[in-house]
Amino acid sequence: xxxxxxxxxxxxxxxxxxxxxxxxxxxxxxxxxxxxxxxxxxxxxxxxxxxxxxxxxxxxxxxxxxxxxxxxxxxxxxxxxxxxxxxxxxxxxxxxxxxxxxxxxxxxxxxxxxxxxxxxxxxxxxxxxxxxxxxxxxxxxxxxxxxxxxxxxxxxxxxxxxxxxxxxxxxxxx
Numbered sequence: 001x002x003x004x005x006x007x008x009x010x011x012x013x014x015x016x017x018x019x020x021x022x023x024x025x026x027x028x029x030x031x032x033x034x035x036x037x038x039x040x041x042x043x044x045x046x047x048x049x050x051x052x053x054x055x056x057x058x059x060x061x062x063x064x065x066x067x068x069x070x071x072x073x074x075x076x077x078x079x080x081x082x083x084x085x086x087x088x089x090x091x092x093x094x095x096x097x098x099x100x101x102x103x104x105x106x107x108x109x110x111x112x113x114x115x116x117x118x119x120x121x122x123x124x125x126x127x128x129x130x131x132x133x134x135x136x137x138x139x140x141x142x143x144x145x146x147x148x149x150x151x152x153x154x155x156x157x158x159x160x161x162x163x164x165x166x167x168x169x170x171x172x173x174x
Contacts (some may be wrong), residue, residue, distance in 0.1 A: 009050055009051060009054045010054075012046055012049050012050055012054070013046065013050060013054050013057065013058045013061075015046070016042050016043060016045070016046025016047075016050070016058050016062070017043075017046075017058050017061050017062045017065060019041075019042035019046075020039045020042045020043050020058075020062035020063075020066065021062065021065055021066045021069055021070065023038045023039070023041060023042055024038040024039050024066065024070075024072060025070055025072075026038075028072065034145070034146075034149075035145055035146070035148050035149060036148055036149040036152050037146055037149030037150070037152070037153060038149075039062060039063065039066065039083070039087065040087070040090070040149065040153055041152070041153065041156055041157070043058065043059055043062055043087055043090070043091050044090070044091070044094060044109060044112065044153060044157045045156075045157055045160045045161055045164070046058060046091070047059070047090075047091040047092075047094035047095045047098075048094060048095070048098050048105065048108070048157075048161045049161075049164070050091070050095050051095060051099065052092050052095040052096045052099065054095075055091035055092050055094065055095035056088045056089075056091060056092040056095075057088075058091055059084075059087035059088035059089070059090060059091030059092065060084050060087070060088040062087060063080050063083040063084045063087055064080060064084055066080075067080040077127075077131060078127060082120070082123050082124075082127060085119070085123060086116060086119055086120050086123060089115070089116070089119050090112055090115070090116040090119070093111075093112050093115050093116075094108055094109070094112045097111060097112065104158075105157070105158035105161050105162060106154070106158045108158075109153060109154055109157045109158055110154065113150055113153060113154070117143070120142070121139050124138060124139055124142070
């Protein structure tokens with residue numbers, strides 16, 4: 001990887017991770033919290049422009065940075081750890097689909113959300129028994145609770161990515 005591309009990836013990763021810390025704080029201040037999956041929005045957008053490795057690292061770093069700076073997501077119960085695994089794989093998957101399979105941006109986010117939900121429920125199946133929480137009940141609750149965020153991701157992410165691509169094309173053509 002050449003140095004210029006490497007620096008560009010670091011900058012995109014840093015901006016994406018910073019937004020993934022700030023945006024959830026704003027959502028929580030407005031009482032919208034986790035229902036709209038606010039950390040997913042900037043991470044999903046950034047993943048379209050990152051290599052799979054940088055996307056994975058950004059998805060890993062953002063939740064733990066947010067935990068250290070804001071206390072959200074919490075370390076106990078281990079929501080922060082679950083989100084580190086979930087978001088790192090979510091971002092990696094988006095980047096992989098974009099860079100290796102050249103799919104439509106809308107298809108990428110839909111496939112990534114399905115992949116994410118599978119990963120999340122596998123993690124729940126592993127972790128929830130240690131907290132005497134019903135996997136079936138909590139998973140169903142989580143699916144319904146996150147439905148507005150899933151819709152928001154499908155609407156915002158491809159639109160934002162397409163808009164950013166238009167800006168990049170205009171800057172490259174000047």
